[in-house]
Amino acid sequence: xxxxxxxxxxxxxxLAGAGMSKETLEYHHDIHHKAYVDNLNKLIxxxxxxxxxxxxxxxxxxxxxxxxxxxxxNNASQHWNHSQFWEMMGPKSGAIPGALEKAITESFGSVDKxxxxxxxxxxxxxxxxxxxxxxxxDGSLKVTKTENGVNPLCYGQTALLxxxxxxxxxYIDFRNKRPxxxxxxxxxxxxxxxxxSRL
Numbered sequence: 599x600x601x602x603x604x605x606x607x608x609x610x611x612x613l614a615g616a617g618m619s620k621e622t623l624e625y626h627h628d629i630h631h632k633a634y635v636d637n638l639n640k641l642i643x644x645x646x647x648x649x650x651x652x653x654x655x656x657x658x659x660x661x662x663x664x665x666x667x668x669x670x671x672n673n674a675s676q677h678w679n680h681s682q683f684w685e686m687m688g689p690k691s692g693a694i695p696g697a698l699e700k701a702i703t704e705s706f707g708s709v710d711k712x713x714x715x716x717x718x719x720x721x722x723x724x725x726x727x728x729x730x731x732x733x734x735x736d737g738s739l740k741v742t743k744t745e746n747g748v749n750p751l752c753y754g755q756t757a758l759l760x761x762x763x764x765x766x767x768x769y770i771d772f773r774n775k776r777p778x779x780x781x782x783x784x785x786x787x788x789x790x791x792x793x794x795s796r797l
Contacts, residue, residue: 600639601652603632604681612689616786617779622770630766631680638673645670652678653751660752675747679728683762688789698794702731705739712741717780719743720763729780731759733797758796759788 606627611620638655642648647655647670656678659671694702699709706712712731719741720729727745732755734740739758742750750757761767761783768779 599649601635601677603627603635604684606684608689613687613787616689616691617771617782618687618787619771622767625770626762626766627680627684631677634673634676634680637669638677641670641673647674652681656749656751660748672747675749675752678751679747679749679760679762682757682760685792686759686789687783687787688792691786691788692790694790695794698790698797701739701797706741713784715741716759716761716784717777720761720780721777723763726764729761729763730755730757731793732757756796759793 606623610623610627613623614620642650642655647658650658652674655670655674659668659674694709702709702712706715716729716731720743723729723743723745725745727743728747728749730742730744730750732740732742732750735754740755742755744750744752749760761780763776763780765774768776772779772782
């Protein structure tokens with residue numbers, strides 16, 4: 599069965615007041631994400647990956663802990679990444695739920711320290727990639743960064759929060775100011791209830 603582009607969980611203009619414009623979401627979701635889905639469906643047609651889950655395709659095509667540069671991996675991982683990304687944001691950021699705040703404070707010392715580390719990871723990712731808050735295999739929380747479409751699934755980690763730092767994610771609204779985009783993401787765009795539900 600073919601993969602499909604998920605609908606945004608909010609209207610295209612719902613995040614405009616929080617710093618992500620309707621135009622960004624139209625380009626990012628409707629064009630970029632759709633291209634990953636369409637390309638993935640073409641590439642897996644008639645292969646061993648047809649009919650497999652998205653997670654199985656991502657982990658199965660990520661070989662030997664090295665960055666897989668094949669089209670199936672790239673499009674599958676970016677479809678997965680973006681499907682999570684839309685859910686991790688919302689028009690009302692709100693307070694961090696208690697259990698999540700406790701886990702973040704235990705792991706990083708404070709919420710502010712976590713935000714500093716997350717922002718530094720995203721700003722320091724050379725070229726295209728993602729910044730992540732993950733739950734590692736031992737249950738601890740960590741901030742990581744990955745290049746291109748690589749994601750926490752590749753390392754057996756649970757993605758709690760991810761921020762797309764490819765230029766198409768922020769250039770319309772923030773031009774080349776990636777650090778400002780990351781600060782805005784953490785302060786105004788994150789749906790902390792969704793992040794907490796992944797814990």
